[in-house]
Amino acid sequence: MTMTSGERVIELPEPALKGVVSFEEALAARRSVRDFADDRLTEKELSQLLWSAQGITRSWGGRTAPSAGALYPIELHIVLPEGLFRYVSRGHKLVRISDQNLFRSLAGAALGQECVQHAPAVIVITALYERTERKYGRRGERYVKMEVGHVAENILIQAISLGLGAVPIGAFYDDKVSRVLNLPEDHKPLYLIPVGRERK
Numbered sequence: 464m465t466m467t468s469g470e471r472v473i474e475l476p477e478p479a480l481k482g483v484v485s486f487e488e489a490l491a492a493r494r495s496v497r498d499f500a501d502d503r504l505t506e507k508e509l510s511q512l513l514w515s516a517q518g519i520t521r522s523w524g525g526r527t528a529p530s531a532g533a534l535y536p537i538e539l540h541i542v543l544p545e546g547l548f549r550y551v552s553r554g555h556k557l558v559r560i561s562d563q564n565l566f567r568s569l570a571g572a573a574l575g576q577e578c579v580q581h582a583p584a585v586i587v588i589t590a591l592y593e594r595t596e597r598k599y600g601r602r603g604e605r606y607v608k609m610e611v612g613h614v615a616e617n618i619l620i621q622a623i624s625l626g627l628g629a630v631p632i633g634a635f636y637d638d639k640v641s642r643v644l645n646l647p648e649d650h651k652p653l654y655l656i657p658v659g660r661e662r663k
Contacts, residue, residue: 471559472556473506473559475510475513476507478514483624486620489624490620493620495630496659496661497576498578498581498662499578499583499628499657500660500661500662503584504583504584504659508625508627509543509557511625512584512586512621512622512625512627512658513555513557514527515527515617515621516537516550516614516618517550517552518555524552524553527617528610528613528614528617529613531595531598531599531606531607531609532595534594534598535552536590536592536610537588537589537607538550538591538650539586539587539588539589540586540589540644540646541557542565542585542644543583543584544583546559546565547560547561547563547565547644548560560644560645561645566579569585569587569655571639571643572635572636572639572642572643573634573640573655574634574636576634582659583658583660584657585658586654586655587652587654588614588615588654588655589652589653590611590650590653591651592649592651593649608653611654614654615656618658619631627658627660627661628659629656629657629658629659630656631656632654632655633653637651640652640655
């Protein structure tokens, strides 16, 4: 992906609704990949990965991953060489938040894991618990944690169907990830998912 320094919004390509790898084949091939080649992801690959996680599939706003009460507390950020971006489901686009390369700092917040530092992209899944807890009270926390699992699995299976590898990372300091990404106070990081082509 190439963009000018002043460009803040990237309209992503339309996601494909049919692939060449069956769901069963993707499940059979899924495994955690931590060693990535240097190749950057294409805009089409980024589009497909982000759509699989939180893309809109219904005219009323329904998304690819189920959500209790259709409240959608999950937010996606993605760390790329060009900077930090937030995925916006409506309009299927990326909004640049920072033009800094944050891989090293993010890896430091994730206990120094090299796959976080050397992946061409790291998808960061965050949650706004309050969106769900407003309706469901204390049980909302459980529903949000279920939802992050749905979203993460969609990304992992989609990565396989694209010929990519990925690994879900839960070992990180929440407060440090929040500081590195300058997340709003109500955005709680739940998962880091480095993704790219496996190094051969």
